[in-house]
Amino acid sequence: MDGEYDFWLLDLDGTLVDVEWSYTRDVFDRVGERLEYKFTDREADILWSGLTGSRDRQLRQWGIDPDEFWTVFHDEEDPMVRAEQTYLHDDAAFVADLEEPVGLVTHCQEFLCEPVLDRLGIRDWFDARLCCTPETGWKPDPNPVYRVMDDLGVGENGHAGVLAGDGAGDVGAAWNAGLDAIHVERVGHERRGRCVRGDYRVESFDELF
Known part of the structure; x- marks a missing residue:
């Protein structure tokens, strides 16, 4: 997938990190x-x-x-x-190597998100980030996605982008915003009780590369 997209958007909890x-x-x-x-x-x-x-x-x-x-x-x-009990998934390390602009779109509230980014040392992975609120809307609403795209300077001119997340809301937000969607299944179909569709369906980001 190297070079296939002009920018990447990612969810945080359950996608890049998880909590004990x-x-x-x-x-x-x-x-x-x-x-x-x-x-x-x-x-x-x-x-x-x-x-x-x-x-x-x-x-x-x-x-x-x-x-x-x-x-x-x-x-x-x-x-x-x-923050102390949050850990980074090993396969999330690819984000640090992305050359394209990278944005974070998360439901994790800012007062919780910021300490996690600092403790794990991943703040500089993202060129723009947004913690959703009732004012911004919640995924699958595309408005939070559009806001981060604007911050990245990729909201116009036909840039091709992808959004990766662990939930159906992430996939919905991607498709509603006209992006491709990657669903990373961290919990398993049996525990979830259903399958989540996406343009890519993986259990680890390593499968993409």
Whole structure:
């Protein structure tokens, strides 16, 4: 794939990095106590990894108000602890070698994302980055993608780009923005409960090169 695209966009959590399960379990235990809801391991996994698509829709199906959940969830997350328990996937190292412009489009909130980038030493991998908010929209909405493309200077003139991520929302955002999509399956089809389509479907970025 070397030279096939004029620019690359990437998701962060579940795509380039992941968090130790002990951290996830601890956060959901504390959130559950405050919401008076006991999250099972499966439910915590579904929400953390976005296995069923829209997390807000999933929360409503469980009778949990999404706004209340996210307020409590972000209040219970410790940026420095999360950064300490976040690790970089070995196959993500290719990003450092890309010669094309590279952008980051992530649902990870800025107060959590920044310490992770610093601790892992990957901030300079990206020429532009955006942490999605209600104002920017959320993938598969293409607007966050367009904003990063504009920051990279590739929003016009027919530049060919690709977006890589671990979820259906990443693929949807890519296609909605007119880009090719790479789906990297980190959790496996059995655990996800379905297959996610993409222009490329891989279990490791090493398969692309």
